[in-house]
Amino acid sequence: xxxTLGPVLxxxxxxxxxxxxxxxADEAEVDTVVLGETVCSxxxxxxxxxxxxxxxxLSAAGKRVLLxxxxxxxxxxxxxQAAELAESGAFMVExxxxxxxxxxxxKPHAVGPFVNVYNEATAAWLAERGARRLSLPPELPMAxxxxxxxxxxxxxxxxxxxxxxxxxxxxxxxxxxxxxLAKDNCRFVCENDPDGLPVRTLDGDGFLAVNGVxxxxxxxxxxxxxxxxxxxxxxxxxxLSPQRCxxxxxxxxxRDVLDGRCDAAEGHRALARxxxxxxxxxxxxxxxxxxxxxx
Amino acid sequence: MQPAGxxxxxxxxxIAAALRPLPLLLLRPPLAMLAVRIRDRHPELFERLxxxxxxxxxxxxxxxxxxxxxxxxxxxxxxxxVRQLPRDxxxxxxxxxxxxxxxxxxxxDGDALFFSRSLQxxxxxxxxxxxxxxxxxxxxxxxxxxxxxxxxxxxPLDRAFRRVRAAAGRVAAHRTESRSWN
Amino acid sequence: MELICPAGTxxxxxxxxxxxxxxxxxxxxDETNARNFPGLNFSxxxxxxxxxxxxxxxxxxxxxxxxxPRAGAIEVWHRAVDDxxxxxxxxxxxxxxxxxxxxxxxxxxxxxHVSVQAAAxxxxxxxxxxxxxxxxxxxxxxxxxxxxxxxxxREIDCxxxxxxxxxxxxxxxGRCSLSSYATGQSPNMQGVCSPAGHVRYEERxxxxxxxxxxxxxxxxGPGEAAGYPTLCxxxxxxxxxxxxxxxxxxxxxxxxLLPALRDAGVTALKIEGRQRSRAYxxxxxxxxxxxxxxxxAGREIDTAALADLTEGQATTAGAYRKTWR
Numbered sequence: 001x002x003x004t005l006g007p008v009l010x011x012x013x014x015x016x017x018x019x020x021x022x023x024x025a026d027e028a029e030v031d032t033v034v035l036g037e038t039v040c041s042x043x044x045x046x047x048x049x050x051x052x053x054x055x056x057x058l059s060a061a062g063k064r065v066l067l068x069x070x071x072x073x074x075x076x077x078x079x080x081q082a083a084e085l086a087e088s089g090a091f092m093v094e095x096x097x098x099x100x101x102x103x104x105x106x107k108p109h110a111v112g113p114f115v116n117v118y119n120e121a122t123a124a125w126l127a128e129r130g131a132r133r134l135s136l137p138p139e140l141p142m143a144x145x146x147x148x149x150x151x152x153x154x155x156x157x158x159x160x161x162x163x164x165x166x167x168x169x170x171x172x173x174x175x176x177x178x179x180x181l182a183k184d185n186c187r188f189v190c191e192n193d194p195d196g197l198p199v200r201t202l203d204g205d206g207f208l209a210v211n212g213v214x215x216x217x218x219x220x221x222x223x224x225x226x227x228x229x230x231x232x233x234x235x236x237x238x239x240l241s242p243q244r245c246x247x248x249x250x251x252x253x254x255r256d257v258l259d260g261r262c263d264a265a266e267g268h269r270a271l272a273r274x275x276x277x278x279x280x281x282x283x284x285x286x287x288x289x290x291x292x293x294x295x
Numbered sequence: 296m297q298p299a300g301x302x303x304x305x306x307x308x309x310i311a312a313a314l315r316p317l318p319l320l321l322l323r324p325p326l327a328m329l330a331v332r333i334r335d336r337h338p339e340l341f342e343r344l345x346x347x348x349x350x351x352x353x354x355x356x357x358x359x360x361x362x363x364x365x366x367x368x369x370x371x372x373x374x375x376x377v378r379q380l381p382r383d384x385x386x387x388x389x390x391x392x393x394x395x396x397x398x399x400x401x402x403x404d405g406d407a408l409f410f411s412r413s414l415q416x417x418x419x420x421x422x423x424x425x426x427x428x429x430x431x432x433x434x435x436x437x438x439x440x441x442x443x444x445x446x447x448x449x450x451p452l453d454r455a456f457r458r459v460r461a462a463a464g465r466v467a468a469h470r471t472e473s474r475s476w477n
Numbered sequence: 478m479e480l481i482c483p484a485g486t487x488x489x490x491x492x493x494x495x496x497x498x499x500x501x502x503x504x505x506x507d508e509t510n511a512r513n514f515p516g517l518n519f520s521x522x523x524x525x526x527x528x529x530x531x532x533x534x535x536x537x538x539x540x541x542x543x544x545x546p547r548a549g550a551i552e553v554w555h556r557a558v559d560d561x562x563x564x565x566x567x568x569x570x571x572x573x574x575x576x577x578x579x580x581x582x583x584x585x586x587x588x589x590h591v592s593v594q595a596a597a598x599x600x601x602x603x604x605x606x607x608x609x610x611x612x613x614x615x616x617x618x619x620x621x622x623x624x625x626x627x628x629x630x631r632e633i634d635c636x637x638x639x640x641x642x643x644x645x646x647x648x649x650x651g652r653c654s655l656s657s658y659a660t661g662q663s664p665n666m667q668g669v670c671s672p673a674g675h676v677r678y679e680e681r682x683x684x685x686x687x688x689x690x691x692x693x694x695x696x697x698g699p700g701e702a703a704g705y706p707t708l709c710x711x712x713x714x715x716x717x718x719x720x721x722x723x724x725x726x727x728x729x730x731x732x733x734l735l736p737a738l739r740d741a742g743v744t745a746l747k748i749e750g751r752q753r754s755r756a757y758x759x760x761x762x763x764x765x766x767x768x769x770x771x772x773x774a775g776r777e778i779d780t781a782a783l784a785d786l787t788e789g790q791a792t793t794a795g796a797y798r799k800t801w802r
Contacts (some may be wrong), residue, residue, distance in 0.1 A: 074598050074625060082601070099601040102608075116595075116651060116665060118545035121575030139654040139663055144548035144595055151690065165657050168648035168709070168724075171620035171796055178717045197723060200714040200776055208655075210722070215648070241587045273774065278783035289690050323598050343486075374541035401488075404757040407786045410703050410726075415685075421515045424752075428516030431754045432486035 001226065001236040001258045002031040003256070004135070004158055005039050007068045009166065009241065010211055011077070011190040020242070025061040026052075027142055029255045031282045032237065033058050036068040036085075038096055040212045041078045042175075043188070055091065064093045066133075069100040071114045072169045072213065072259040094135070101129070105202055109133045113160055114169070118144065120151035127155050134158065136222070138165045141287035142233065149234030154237045158161040161223040162250060162271075163241025164196055164209050164210050164278075165290060174210045186212075195244040206279065208292075219281035222271055224257050225264040226285055246273040303403070304393035304411050307357040313361040322376040325441075326363070330372040332440045333433075347422040350385035356392035367426070384424045392416040398427065399435055412423035451454040478739055478746050480769065482762045483749040485517045490527045492755040497766035500537040502570060503527065503751065509557040509639045512595055512751040513668030525564045537567035543666045545591035555579055562587055569572060570616065571595075572651055574609075582759050583611040590638070591615040594664065600632040607635050614638055616747065618650055623734060623797050627741035636744035641731040642761055643749025644788065645795055646648035647709050647724040653787065654781075655708040659690040669708045687711075691800045695726075702726070702790040710788070726789030732765070733780045734797050755785055 005024060024033060035055060037044040055065045058080060069082050069210060079099060086093055086103035094102050094110035101115075112131035117123050126134065128289065134152070138160040147166075151156040176186040189287055190197075196209025196216055206218040220243065223230065227238065240250055250271065257267040271280065283292035320365055334341070341348050344367055352365040364375045364384070364395060388395070394413050397403035405427045408414040442453055478618045483500035484490035493501045504510025506518035519527060528538045540561035543706045554576050561569055562584050569587060571577050571596035592782050593616040605628055606612045611643035614636040617626060630637055641775045648655070650664075657663035659676040667675020684696045687706040694711030698704050713722045729749070732739065738746065746769075749760050761783055784792060 046680055071652075072620075073602070074621065076628075079599055079601055097602065098597065099599055101607040102540075102601045114652060116573065118546055118573065118598065118665065119551055119575055120574055121546070121551050121579065123575075125575050125578050137654070137665075139666065140548075141601075141659045147548035165654070165658070167652040167658050168747055170648045172647060172723075174722060178715060178722065191499045197715060197717075198621040202714060202719070203693045204714070207692060207693065215655065215723070283655075284657065288661040290654065290661070290691070291692075319486050344671065346517075347515065391777055397783070398754070401754070401759075404754040404760075404786055406705075406753055410788055410790055411785065412685075412697070412700055412703060415678075415679055420676045420678075424673045425516035427516070428486060428752075431756075432488040432516075434488050434755070448548075 001231045001235070002156070003254055003258075004032040004034065004237045004239045005030045005247065005251070006135075006160075006210060006239045006260050007034040007036055008161065009039055009216070010194050010196065010244075011040070011043050011212065012187060013191065014046045015158050016046055016194075020058055020231040020247070021054040023248060025048075025057040025063065028251045030063060030240070030251050032064040032066060032090075034066045034068045034094055034112075035091075036094075038068040038071050038114075039169075039214045041070055041075065041080065041081065042186070043190075043212075044081070048202060053055050056170050066094040066110050067091045067232055068094045068097050068112055070108055071096045071112075072171065073097050073099045082213045091120055092132070094133070100128075101282070109140040110134065113166070117148070123148045123152055123155070123157075127152055130170065132156060133237075135160070135237075139284050142226070142229065142285050143287070145235060145285070146228065146233035148193070148208075156236035158239050159223065159230055159236060159285070161227070161240060162219055162221055162240035162254065163243050164218070165237075165284070166210065166216050166241075167208070167216055167290075170213050170215070172290075174215070175212050178210070200273050217281065217290060219293075221282065222280035222293075223267060223282055223285060224254065224267045224271065227254070227258055227264070228286075229260070234246060240295050241269075243275060243278075249274050300342040303391045303397070303408070305391050306356070306393075309360075311360055317361075319361060319376040321349055322361075323453040326374040326376060329372045329441055334369065334372045334438065337435060338369075340429045340433040340435075341367065343432060344425050347419075349424040350419060351383070351388040352422070352426060353380040353384040354395060355387065356389050356395055357388035357389050358393075373408055384418060385421075386416070386418040386426070388414065388416055388423065394422055396437065399430055399437055399455065401431070401434060405431075478735075478769065479746040480762065480765055481637075482758060483643075483748055483751040483753070484527070484758065485512065485514075485753065487519065487523050487527050487530075489751075489755045489758045490538075491530060492759045493762050494531050494534045494616070494760050496762035498536055498762050500539055500567065500745070501527075501531055502539040502541055502747075504541040504543075505557050506598045507552050507553070507557070508547075508666075508668050509572075511543050511592075511664050512541075513544070514752050515673060519751060521560055521564070524561070528565045531666050532565070538565075539565040539568045539570055540564075541589065541592065542576065543570050543572045543594045545594075545665045546576055547666065547789070551575070553581055558584070567615070577580055577606070577610045577612070579627070588613050592651070593618055593640070596651045598649070600629050601627065603633045603635065607633065614744065616626075619729065619797050621648055621801060623737045623741055624782075626738070626743065626797075630742035637742070638745040638747050639731075639797075640729060641735070641738070642765065642783065643728055643748045643753075645706070645727065645729040645749075645793065653709075653763045655674040656749050659692055660706060661690075671705065676706045682775055700789075706790040725791065725793075727791045727793045728787035728789070729795045730780070730783065730792035731794055731797055732768050732778055732783075732789065734770055735778060736795055739772065739799075753786075760786065768786060
């Protein structure tokens with residue numbers, strides 16, 4: 001079982017973003033790292049200057065680099081960026097929207113968790129057009145994962161295993177809306193919440209996290225307990241989505257559990273120390289409410 | 296702000312008061328007949344209800360001094376009048392009689408009545424939706440089913456029904472401004 | 478412009494036909510379509526009879542098979558496609574790539590539309606569907622402004638259909654797992670958003686609480702207008718304040734934008750609401766039939782006629798009139 005570090009979904013300071021990935025390159029036991037601004041095209045220019053150095057350092061450290069495309073593409077500028085990304089050719093592209101797939105047809109590419117792959121026929125259709133990796137939608141239950149992975153042994157099937165789960169994308173920016181700002185003049189207020197802006201219910205229960213145009217779960221996915229079963233189902237990679245915690249240590253915990261150096265319960269306790277105050281959840285993979293934790 | 300649902304016709308208070316001493320036993324035979332006649336004319340309604348035909352629905356016309364328990368069993372459907380709804384119901388629907396009848400009649404949209412707070416609902420929402428959708432599809436002509444056996448004695452009731460139908464549509468809106476989208 | 482109208486039941490289909498629909502859209506009574514609600518939708522026999530009825534009135538029927546087939550049970554969705562074609566559907570509304578491929582291969586002559594659930598939001602994504610499956614029409618996501626729609630129409634080789642009235646998803650459709658996060662059931666998989674089986678209304682301190690799964694998603698004061706118990710229209714708390722974080726309970730009403738949508742080159746106008754009653758269908762279809770007649774005659778369009786049917790008793794022109802672009 002491989003480990004993939006997903007793209008940073010939040011608006012981190014460019015230097016933090018660079019240093020985070022440098023450390024991942026030097027220390028983290030992950031096989032693949034996805035780079036690129038996938039949530040908001042307005043943020044992309046800030047990372048652009050660091051991207052070549054980060055990609056190079058990761059590659060030099062033996063990690064496979066994927067470039068993630070934007071999740072929601074509507075502006076002409078965003079379309080151009082998607083087309084350029086698909087044609088750049090330096091690294092494999094992870095398509096998060098069909099916009100990009102139009103340009104990737106026939107080229108080896110990855111399909112990200114934001115493309116709707118719910119069944120083996122769709123997975124096979126994409127594989128025929130060049131998809132080598134499929135990171136499945138986080139809401140898929142185990143039975144679907146098993147069927148898809150079992151049908152496509154030649155494709156690297158990946159499951160979202162750690163991090164707040166991306167649940168929705170919108171044309172509307174909730175960070176801007178909450179701050180009473182227009183989206184076009186948002187002043188990048190999302191940078192104040194590098195781990196997402198907490199959203200509670202009226203009863204005060206933690207519920208969601210807002211990240212600009214994206215809405216994520218309040219809970220943090222933890223599929224350590226399912227890792228062995230997922231491997232048995234033919235899943236070839238687990239995705240760890242960066243949160244504001246020691247992701248190098250998080251990757252080590254997953255590696256330890258996968259390699260039998262510690263059991264899932266022990267790993268779970270380690271994760272709780274590394275990322276405290278956020279409840280863990282695994283409901284989606286069990287076909288129940290995603291916010292829940294099935295023991 | 297107008298009170299919600301003020302356009303849904305209300306049973307006038309004096310009439311409601313006059314109905315208070317009415318022995319519910321008197322209502323039982325016509326309601327039993329009504330339930331059976333609806334069943335005979337609209338078998339598709341029960342197919343649409345599916346498993347929810349086994350549920351117990353409380354219908355509470357808030358402008359009348361009594362309520363009804365509906366048990367839409369295909370074999371033995373019943374509508375039972377009660378002074379007060381029992382606690383062990385699957386669903387409770389409360390609102391002016393005009394709103395409840397208007398939904399059956401196709402004059403009112405149930406969601407709009409809910410949005411305007413003319414209708415209060417509690418309990419098993421799946422069962423409620425199934426009943427609402429099944430009744431809406433059945434296009435039950437309550438007037439004909441209920442009144443035809445009564446002959447000319449039904450005239451005052453008939454007029455009441457027509458008033459509901461004539462009010463068709465305009466559930467009072469609180470505010471109707473258009474919102475900008477940002 | 479064509480008027481495309483919702484039919485959750487055969488009675489609503491008849492009401493839509495009588496009220497002046499150009500086409501009606503509906504689905505089977507199961508998880509193959511995105512309005513899989515209790516007591517709603519069509520059996521195979523009802524669809525056949527409904528299509529016959531509509532065709533007699535010169536009205537077309539579009540059948541939505543627009544959820545994403547469950548892995549290992551794809552044949553259920555294949556059967557829905559085959560049966561809709563056999564029943565004489567004028568078009569199929571599909572979202573899943575694999576299912577589009579199946580329909581295009583198995584029924585080469587059949588007209589295919591891309592569902593809003595496919596979230597095809599720009600000319601490249603739409604072009605992808607046209608090139609891969611020969612789709613004839615795309616239902617545009619409700620995230621676009623009128624100028625963006627006009628730009629898309631100029632650039633693509635298929636017809637466009639846009640929503641003009643009814644429920645409004647504020648998230649990109651077909652890409653939202655909020656419902657399954659709270660309940661385990663989602664629009665994409667089970668064809669339900671915030672499913673009724675997980676909804677509870679409770680009275681607390683004179684307020685009506687709506688609860689979804691184990692979460693409180695709203696509280697309405699006495700007489701305050703309410704909305705559907707959908708997560709994106711709930712009230713939530715943040716450090717910056719409490720209220721409608723994502724969207725107010727509000728319905729889309731683009732009646733005032735009909736001239737702009739016509740000028741943008743839109744082919745068809747769609748009314749949301751297969752879960753609504755035949756009373757809703759009758760009034761909304763009638764209202765938009767009148768609006769289109771007014772548009773054709775150059776008369777003023779009555780934009781307030783349907784407000785009482787709307788969620789939260791309030792309307793918005795949605796993204797069509799974005800203030801931030």
